[in-house]
């Protein structure tokens with residue numbers, strides 16, 4: 001399998017995969033969903049307290065949103081996962097021999113604290129209010145700092161400690177680094193009937209007859225997308241559909257696929273691809289090793 005990046009932003013990518021088949025690309029997709037680990041908040045400890053300030057206001061650790069919902073929102077907050085390599089708790093050199101409830105050290109956990117007091121007009125507690133304990137590069141990135149966790153009014157406050165650990169998407173979706181992941185066959189646009197295609201050129205859209213060149217075919221991925229968009233104007237359900245027929249068709253290219261996905265923001269799209277291909281490679285190696293022994 002060969003790959004070529006078609007479009008890339010930090011949290012979004014489109015990759016052309018060649019010399020492969022449906023099953024292999026789907027295996028890669030499923031690996032990204034279920035078997036590519038990342039950090040996510042898995043434990044939240046809410047502090048219960050009451051205090052009275054000088055002006056006589058009584059402050060209580062209550063919030064309009066139940067603690068369970070806050071914990072869920074925290075779990076879904078993207079925790080930076082590619083700036084530092086953490087161990088799994090069960091493999092951590094400090095923690096692997098401890099009982100599960102005792103595990104958690106700087107090699108396998110990130111700890112955040114959040115202490116906010118409400119105001120008379122109401123203040124939104126945001127992801128930026130999570131203060132990381134230790135390495136500041138693990139703070140919630142500015143891009144996601146506006147994720148709202150709860151809202152507090154005068155007399156209400158929140159005080160919590162949250163721990164993030166490394167996990168797999170197969171155990172809980174909070175550890176799934178990708179979303180909206182899909183793939184489709186790469187297609188070429190083929191011009192079959194120049195006369196019938198005139199109804200499309202007449203509309204003055206993006207693609208022209210010249211673009212199809214001498215061999216009547218467009219192979220460039222971005223151009224094929226423009227053809228796909230233009231073809232909606234002459235599809236079977238439009239007025240021009242009957243005359244246009246199959247004047248231009250999109251044909252699948254054997255063994256070539258376009259994979260596209262976004263990440264939840266916890267790591268770069270490219271990192272997810274690298275981790276997933278490495279993990280899948282390891283599994284295939286182990287499988288062929290087993291087969292060699294058996295056969």
Ligand SMILES: [Zn+2]
Pocket residue numbers: 089092093094095096103104105106107108109
């Ligand atoms: Zn540890």
